[in-house]
Amino acid sequence: MINSDMHGNEIKWKRRSSRKARDIAARILGYLALGFMLAILVSIFAYIIKGGAAAVSWNILTTYGNTSDGGVLNGIIGTWELVGMGLLFSLIPGVFGAIYLTQSVSRKHVADAMRLFTDVLTSVPSIVIGLFGYLVLVIKFNLGYSLVAGGLALGIMMLPYIMRITEMSFRNIQREQVMNAYALGADNVNVTTRILLPQASAGILSGILLAISIAAGETAQLLYTASFNSAGLPSGLTHSPVGYLTYFVWNGINQPSAYAHNLAFISAMILIISVTVLILISKYEDVVGRLLRRILGPLGVIINRVFVEAPSEKEDKGTSKGEKKWKK
Amino acid sequence: MSLVPAFVLITILAFILVYAWPSIVFNGTTFFTSYIWNVGISSRPPVMVRGFLVPPNASFGALLFIESTLLSSGLAILIAFPVSFLVSLSVELYLPGRAKRPLVSLIELFAGIPSVVYGLWGIVVLEPLLLHNIEPWMSANLYFIPGFSGEVLTGSGIIASGLILSLMIAPIITSVMVNSFDSAPSEIKQGLVSLGATKWELGKYLATGYSRSSTYGGALLGLGRALGETMAVLMVSGGIVNVLPTSIYSGINTMAAAIVAYLDSAIGQGTGINLSALAELSLFLLAISLVVNLLGRRIAGRGALRGVENDKF
Amino acid sequence: MEKIVEIRDLKVDAGKKEIIKGLDMDIYANRVNTIVGPSGGGKSTLLRCLNRLTDLEPGLKVNGKVTFQGKDLRDYDDVELRREIGMVFQRPNPFPMSIYDNVAFGLRIQAKVSKSVIDAMVRDALEEVGLYDEVKDNLKRQASTLSGGQQQRLCIARALILRPKILMMDEPTSSLDPVSKGRVEDLIRGLKEKYTVILVTHDMSQARKVSDYTNLIYNGKTVASSEGTEFSDIEDQEVKDYLGELAE
Ligand SMILES: Nc1ncnc2c1ncn2[C@@H]1O[C@H](COP(=O)(O)OP(=O)(O)OP(=O)(O)O)[C@@H](O)[C@H]1O
Ligand SMILES: [Mg+2]
Numbered sequence: 092m093i094n095s096d097m098h099g100n101e102i103k104w105k106r107r108s109s110r111k112a113r114d115i116a117a118r119i120l121g122y123l124a125l126g127f128m129l130a131i132l133v134s135i136f137a138y139i140i141k142g143g144a145a146a147v148s149w150n151i152l153t154t155y156g157n158t159s160d161g162g163v164l165n166g167i168i169g170t171w172e173l174v175g176m177g178l179l180f181s182l183i184p185g186v187f188g189a190i191y192l193t194q195s196v197s198r199k200h201v202a203d204a205m206r207l208f209t210d211v212l213t214s215v216p217s218i219v220i221g222l223f224g225y226l227v228l229v230i231k232f233n234l235g236y237s238l239v240a241g242g243l244a245l246g247i248m249m250l251p252y253i254m255r256i257t258e259m260s261f262r263n264i265q266r267e268q269v270m271n272a273y274a275l276g277a278d279n280v281n282v283t284t285r286i287l288l289p290q291a292s293a294g295i296l297s298g299i300l301l302a303i304s305i306a307a308g309e310t311a312q313l314l315y316t317a318s319f320n321s322a323g324l325p326s327g328l329t330h331s332p333v334g335y336l337t338y339f340v341w342n343g344i345n346q347p348s349a350y351a352h353n354l355a356f357i358s359a360m361i362l363i364i365s366v367t368v369l370i371l372i373s374k375y376e377d378v379v380g381r382l383l384r385r386i387l388g389p390l391g392v393i394i395n396r397v398f399v400e401a402p403s404e405k406e407d408k409g410t411s412k413g414e415k416k417w418k419k
Numbered sequence: 420m421s422l423v424p425a426f427v428l429i430t431i432l433a434f435i436l437v438y439a440w441p442s443i444v445f446n447g448t449t450f451f452t453s454y455i456w457n458v459g460i461s462s463r464p465p466v467m468v469r470g471f472l473v474p475p476n477a478s479f480g481a482l483l484f485i486e487s488t489l490l491s492s493g494l495a496i497l498i499a500f501p502v503s504f505l506v507s508l509s510v511e512l513y514l515p516g517r518a519k520r521p522l523v524s525l526i527e528l529f530a531g532i533p534s535v536v537y538g539l540w541g542i543v544v545l546e547p548l549l550l551h552n553i554e555p556w557m558s559a560n561l562y563f564i565p566g567f568s569g570e571v572l573t574g575s576g577i578i579a580s581g582l583i584l585s586l587m588i589a590p591i592i593t594s595v596m597v598n599s600f601d602s603a604p605s606e607i608k609q610g611l612v613s614l615g616a617t618k619w620e621l622g623k624y625l626a627t628g629y630s631r632s633s634t635y636g637g638a639l640l641g642l643g644r645a646l647g648e649t650m651a652v653l654m655v656s657g658g659i660v661n662v663l664p665t666s667i668y669s670g671i672n673t674m675a676a677a678i679v680a681y682l683d684s685a686i687g688q689g690t691g692i693n694l695s696a697l698a699e700l701s702l703f704l705l706a707i708s709l710v711v712n713l714l715g716r717r718i719a720g721r722g723a724l725r726g727v728e729n730d731k732f
Numbered sequence: 733m734e735k736i737v738e739i740r741d742l743k744v745d746a747g748k749k750e751i752i753k754g755l756d757m758d759i760y761a762n763r764v765n766t767i768v769g770p771s772g773g774g775k776s777t778l779l780r781c782l783n784r785l786t787d788l789e790p791g792l793k794v795n796g797k798v799t800f801q802g803k804d805l806r807d808y809d810d811v812e813l814r815r816e817i818g819m820v821f822q823r824p825n826p827f828p829m830s831i832y833d834n835v836a837f838g839l840r841i842q843a844k845v846s847k848s849v850i851d852a853m854v855r856d857a858l859e860e861v862g863l864y865d866e867v868k869d870n871l872k873r874q875a876s877t878l879s880g881g882q883q884q885r886l887c888i889a890r891a892l893i894l895r896p897k898i899l900m901m902d903e904p905t906s907s908l909d910p911v912s913k914g915r916v917e918d919l920i921r922g923l924k925e926k927y928t929v930i931l932v933t934h935d936m937s938q939a940r941k942v943s944d945y946t947n948l949i950y951n952g953k954t955v956a957s958s959e960g961t962e963f964s965d966i967e968d969q970e971v972k973d974y975l976g977e978l979a980e
Contacts, residue, residue, distance in 0.1 A: 110617055110620075111617070114617040117505075117508060117619035117622070118618070118619075121505045121508045122513070124502045124505035125509050128506060128586075128589065131586060132528065134544060135532065135536065135540045138540055138543060139536060142543075184423040187420035188420040188421035188423060189421070190420075191421045192421050202421070204425070205424070207716075208425035212427060214643050214709060214712035215705060215708065215709075216646070216701075216704055217647070218647070218649040218678045218679055218704075219678075219704060221678075222435070222678060222682065222697065222701045223435060223701075226694070226698070227430075227434050247427055247431075250423065250427070251424055254421070254424065301531075305531065308532070308534065308535070310534065310535050310650045311534075311649040311679060314679060314682075337533055337650070340536065340538075341535045341650060344542055345654075355539060356539070359533075359535070362535075362536060363532060366532065367531070370524075370527070370528055370531045371524070374524045
């Protein structure tokens, strides 16, 4: 008899219904968990946007304020100034670091260690960067509360994201393509400008957008590096505090006046909308990317023509040679 | 250029260590055994203790902050881990494939919401709900569970912090789990199903068997994020000082929140020991964040490797 | 000969592409039913239809009538169906666990049995595939440490422990060395006493060795079927050419 063990005993199959019940229970719990998360997401967006939209006015968006009075313009501009500054400090090392990691096939251990440091840097708590920024940038290097100090603090946090994602988009490029280019006599610089950068541009852009979206929402790094500027915009790069939206949120909601709460909601609304847009673009990078590759593809070639001399066939291809040229 | 992250990380560690040094020497082990954080009497002339000038009566015990951090992060993991597992099950196995990408992006949106926005939502939505509905009910009906009996005072504290943190880390854990389900070889998945496994049995085996290390690694990465999270927790933790929490309804004060809260007053302070104590707190926070994260990456990474090894026979 | 499976006008659609285009086939009980055909012809897809692994791929649309033991396939509970129709894959796919746990896996999730019965049945299944003597001292060893041929026999044992009516094997020897291949072929011949075997293969000499009834699939359809391995009534020149290539 087939349905039996070696001794001829019938095998008792588990009742299908009990296993099915478990499967259905898991399905229901899964949907509930998903529904719960989505409901909270909706709740967050609804409360913030409702609170912000009810209070927002042209006047508030176009005047400077101090979290209990006036508007949030200094916060809007300050946030983007700080993020721009952060990008300035993180973009170059991020992208070029990734290029180096991609091309340094020969020194795998070094590259792996660098990758590990990059990953670990993302896990440094933001307030630790903030305290470091205060002690070292603001005081020791005497930058004062300022755009540069705040931008550096943000840049420290943005750097690993940009580097990681850039490297990943380089790695997604077909290896054969790169090898073919080398075989045709291209050097590192050529490969980088003609193949790596144009093909990875969408990925790099998505990394940048992600880093921007995270930086725009940061607070703890900025409290003691950018401090806060209630008078308006910073008057210079150093020794002049900067306002930013997250400060309006944090400080505003902790004040008693309803007006301060309104400013907090408006700032939160601006933040949440910008961040959502940035993240969605970066997540749907392939859709955006298709458009971009069309625009940037030729651009990579142009960059190459303008800035780099045509490759000579006799040239010996050392791994770090292109790298050196870039660093100059 | 790729040296920059390493350079930055080492610089941060070195500077924080240097600044923390006076406090490390001055406090010794009290830092970990006492929960009294007393900046001393700055109106009186400083006194010399163990080679450092400090305000009289100053003592820095971080036990409350450490305990608060562990409690809120622990609760966050306790909530976020099963929720993430269930979400990844439904996204990966139960829902049609084309729903996956938009849903995962939505979940990942959680990770992008600024922490002050979480804090704001926590203050206006979550805390009133906890204060008026959930916590009184828990206190009245679940009092037999240790730590669940006690008075409900504000709505801020362990539960609010744990809940908010769980929202912030669930996307991390979920995406690690979804990726690991995805990357399990289809031969293994088809093999399991062809032996008659239900989807639940398939998911359970993947999470506890084949992709086990990603599961744990993801949880550790989430924990690492929760430990260091600052603003959201600062806003809903209650910010108590010098009392240890007595029940799950108590206010707390995590390490990260305490640094923000006390840095302002430490800055004006003459002897510098106050600032140094905060640097020591940062150093400790940094150390455990790094350890937890490295461990998480190690474990999750090994899992990924194992998958690759299994792939080629 | 008793028909255990009847397939009538089976169609499998993968969006733009039709993989199986109105296929008819009979599977005979306690025989080795062999399916041969060119790569990409839909053989693996056909097997996946029979134990409804295709349910997991929402991209595939399956139409037509398939009966198993006189009952429509769709009227079976999917999990019970997969217990009655076991499957062995092209590449051995042991789970990352011990040899013992691999073989016991199906039983543990599907049956209410005591530890001692599991022990006995694991032994039984391993003996059936001739692996028991080779591994009896190392049942706790990781299955991935076995050789490729041993792994494949382990996967067969893993399917047999559920006492299926049908065992489907999708090119089970294509990744094995000649010696292991021979052992698996011997095994297949022995299996038909207790089980119905469906074997997909590219290898005409293998089919000649083990097949009782052979079906030739070409371009998503059964173009010929016959006892043994000699096809007499093929008109299509393309198919003839393909058979010629196979025979070489
Ligand atoms: N889920 C799917 N979606 C789309 N196309 C599929 C899917 N599964 C299989 N196909 C396609 O169907 C065709 C038949 O595949 P199948 O694996 O059944 O062929 P086969 O006869 O087993 O080939 P081989 O002998 O190489 O194993 C292939 O072209 C394959 O790409
Ligand atoms: Mg096949």
